[in-house]
Amino acid sequence: MSAMAASEVLIDCQSVWKVFGDNARAALRAIADRGLSKTEVLQEFSCVVGVSDASIQVRRGEIFCVMGLSGSGKSTLIRLLNRLIEPSSGRITVKGQDLSGLRGQALRDMRAKHIGMVFQSVALLPHRTVLENAAFGLEVQGVARARRLEVAREALARVGLSDWAGRLPRELSGGMQQRVGLARALAADPEIILMDEPFSALDPLIRRQLQDEFRSLTKELGKSAVFITHDLDEAIRIGDRIAIMRDGVIVQVGTAEEIVLNPADGYVADFVAGISRLHLIKAHSVMYEPAAWARARPEVDVGALPRTHPEADIDALIGMVVGSGQEGVAVVDGGRIVGVVTPRGLLQGVRGTAPADLSVV
Amino acid sequence: MSLGDLAVSPGAWVAPAVEWLNVNLHPAFAAVTRAVEGLLGGMEAALLGPPAWGVIVAAGLLGWWLGGWRMAALAAGALGFCRGAGLWEASVETLALVVVAVALSVLIAFPLGVLAARRPRVEAGLRPVLDVMQTVPPWVYLIPAVMIFSLGPTPALIATVVYGIPPMLRLTTLAFRQVPREFLELGEASGAAPRTILWRIELPLARPTLAVGLNQCILLSLAMVVLAGLVGAGGLGAEVTRGLTRMEMGPGLRAGLAIVAIALLLDRLSRASLDGRRG
Ligand SMILES: Nc1ncnc2c1ncn2[C@@H]1O[C@H](COP(=O)(O)OP(=O)(O)OP(=O)(O)O)[C@@H](O)[C@H]1O
């Protein structure tokens, strides 16, 4: 995919607010004028701030994770993206169309054709077979029965459930049901898939498996996804970029590596504290400038160091340092040495801090 | 002032109101009477036209289709008993009254029930009305009905419909309320129109509770239709009334058993058709 296409913004949220309650308008005005906090709004207007001034961009082909604790406003945010919830203020554009401008059939078409959704509760219709459930989206669109069942069968095959087409949902395990939910979303062939904690109720092993399957399937089909989770490990495993939410506010957006290395505040830092850096942090984040390193260690020949690429993770780098017995590893990009990784830099990477001052290399 | 003067006497204003209705809306009531009698007459003609055994076999086939051979035996057996007891015509009249009354009750209660499930205000407005409808002793409905429509099947049918509406309406509201929120979200997120959500998502999920409502509606209607024998509705109710007024045990008991047979028939067939194995 070219750089142009990769950076095309599919979903664009600009300063979106959602305030729940009868006095939402007044509360919103008071927030703008007096900068009230979430608790103050609750006390004064008995309104709940669900999402507070959120701005995010989801690009074509990316998996965008939203991570936050229970009640942080993740479900509210994702429901704003297909307008299951109306924003109190702000602008949401999907594929260049302002959602608030869509009426009736136009909004339904947008949901049916461009934005799929998968729910934590799966919401499979209990009286329908797996196949009929997978075909539901197409049925709603008025696709003829034979055709929609054919497409649904293909979608089931993608998630490995071909043999279960004729069963009822209750005959399936939780993991399989969640796969049907995904197949149902895929059958309508939307460009964007919204996932609200789809795997939260599953046991860890199945969950890992589904995470990997979901990621490879999404990439293979070239879909974009917004994936909600309260589990940072899951966000890191699945997401290309991660947004961290607290009390309705998006406190940080970035790749897993960026967030771990430079947490925006103490809250994010606490979150990332327990995360293993071994596969997360890459050579380019912990390497020293080759020239500076050469000055600090004139006795070592940079050209003789073992070589690797900028995307090698800490785990691999440790292996190289230990295996070679050398002072460090040279990072090569485009045939040029762009940096040097030292044991000291690696130790700091493991702790999640950027490389320290070179004077003490 | 004596206590008697303080006593509430709704009859004092209900009676003139009914009187006024009678004078001013007579053509409308006459039209209702004609429509009801036409409807009932049609039903009865359809059931009494063919020989009794034909109807019994047809009921057996319907039972078989809905619930296998046991249901077939039950349906044919119930009608066979009515025929054997020499109460064929009366049974058919009762059956026709119940079927028409239930159909009308459902026609009125279902949309109102759905509306009440969606709009809390509608429900709040309906609740006291339903409470009154369900606590007033059923034969009290018969009095104004007879005053307006005079004796015959029409007041019986009207009273039965009024009596059958509350259970159906309440359970319809309950059934639609019970549909989990996530399924409605699924419908919306899939881009389904409200009508599609109603028929493809809500109705199937509400069906078991709706079946209970329909069942109650049928059984209460049957009870009311029998009671309406008092006002000349004909059918098995008339047989029971005759047994009662003449203090004859035999015919009264026979008619009572026929009523039980009809109740069984309607109860099982309606249940099988709504929450059966099909669909
Ligand atoms: N319909 C509503 N009416 C009033 N308040 C609401 C409504 N929906 C959500 N909220 C409030 O908005 C806030 C955010 O809720 P939301 O469901 O988006 O959180 P979440 O991050 O998805 O949490 P969880 O992980 O538990 O699903 C909460 O304080 C919640 O009480």
Ligand SMILES: [Mg+2]
């Ligand atoms: Mg949630």
